[in-house]
Amino acid sequence: MDTKSEMKEEKSSKPEYALVIHGGAGTITRADMTADQEAAYLAGLDSALEAGKSVLANGGTALEAVEAAIVLMEDNPLFNAGKGAVFTNEGKNELDASVMQGQDLMAGSVGSVTTIKNPIRAAIAVMQKSEHVMMIGAGAEKFAALNGLEIVDPTYFYTESRWNSLQKAKEKEAEKEKQDAATRHGTVGAVALDKSGNIAAGTSTGGMTNKRFNRIGDAPIIGAGTYASNETCGISATGHGEYFIRLGVAHAIHAQMKYGKSSLADAAADVIQKQLTALGGDGGIIGLDKKGNIVMEFNSEGMYRGWILPDKKYTEIFKED
Numbered sequence: 001m002d003t004k005s006e007m008k009e010e011k012s013s014k015p016e017y018a019l020v021i022h023g024g025a026g027t028i029t030r031a032d033m034t035a036d037q038e039a040a041y042l043a044g045l046d047s048a049l050e051a052g053k054s055v056l057a058n059g060g061t062a063l064e065a066v067e068a069a070i071v072l073m074e075d076n077p078l079f080n081a082g083k084g085a086v087f088t089n090e091g092k093n094e095l096d097a098s099v100m101q102g103q104d105l106m107a108g109s110v111g112s113v114t115t116i117k118n119p120i121r122a123a124i125a126v127m128q129k130s131e132h133v134m135m136i137g138a139g140a141e142k143f144a145a146l147n148g149l150e151i152v153d154p155t156y157f158y159t160e161s162r163w164n165s166l167q168k169a170k171e172k173e174a175e176k177e178k179q180d181a182a183t184r185h186g187t188v189g190a191v192a193l194d195k196s197g198n199i200a201a202g203t204s205t206g207g208m209t210n211k212r213f214n215r216i217g218d219a220p221i222i223g224a225g226t227y228a229s230n231e232t233c234g235i236s237a238t239g240h241g242e243y244f245i246r247l248g249v250a251h252a253i254h255a256q257m258k259y260g261k262s263s264l265a266d267a268a269a270d271v272i273q274k275q276l277t278a279l280g281g282d283g284g285i286i287g288l289d290k291k292g293n294i295v296m297e298f299n300s301e302g303m304y305r306g307w308i309l310p311d312k313k314y315t316e317i318f319k320e321d
């Protein structure tokens with residue numbers, strides 16, 4: 001384990017590889033969580049980091065590491081992506097995911113899919129096996145099946161805790177009370193730098209509890225929830241997606257680095273702490289630059305997050321004291 005503060009120092013030597021992940025941001029406080037729950041989340045983050053690290057250490061690509069880390073979190077019911085996806089107002093699970101690689105700016109995404117077990121793999125298939133960037137709904141599902149991805153019955157995504165969150169959200173809506181941001185959203189994401197110096201970023205989510213009308217958030221939108229360029233950085237976002245779309249958060253951080261010559265840390269702090277906060281949005285991002293500098297910036301109470309380098313790793317949920 002290590003401390004975040006160490007990562008604030010600009011790196012003088014580039015690590016051989018690096019990986020940073022998140023499992024969603026929101027009103028996550030120590031008071032609301034039992035020690036067992038905390039341990040389970042930390043273990044989920046840790047296994048995703050180890051899965052990505054083993055890809056990178058063996059010479060795999062940043063994209064493969066992002067896929068490995070995200071698939072583990074999609075399969076873990078604790079996180080709002082894949083198996084743990086939240087419910088829509090109609091009691092369905094509609095999933096969004098995206099991926100981008102920094103060496104050629106290739107990208108892929110899927111939105112509002114209901115039968116693809118691992119939406120991040122569908123986003124990768126869109127990037128690698130089609131001439132498009134984004135596919136949604138039934139078309140995306142057909143494309144995934146044609147490309148051999150695992151298709152599940154929509155009931156696969158049922159979890160009791162997410163179902164209960166939907167019932168609570170509906171009660172609060174009826175009482176016109178503000179919904180609790182902790183149960184309302186969540187997302188998973190990963191950004192990796194491989195031994196060849198390539199950066200990749202990916203994001204996968206069930207979106208926001210009680211969403212309607214085929215609402216799609218920032219997660220599958222390239223430039224909002226995900227961006228990667230070898231020239232600057234890779235970014236994956238989590239939070240109230242509408243705000244992230246309106247600010248083009250992931251691309252805004254890239255653009256401040258590219259055109260304004262900002263560091264990753266300064267660009268992320270400006271976009272999250274100033275711009276997102278001023279607009280009234282909550283959430284955060286994880287990212288890394290081509291030198292392996294890592295950032296985990298959020299304006300919410302907490303964010304499930306962690307990073308791993310060849311010789312160190314870090315996981316945390318709450319704000320640091």
Ligand code: ASP
Nearest residue numbers: 185186187207217239241
């Ligand atoms: N950004 C996601 C969305 O708006 C949710 C989240 O990350 O909490 O769909």
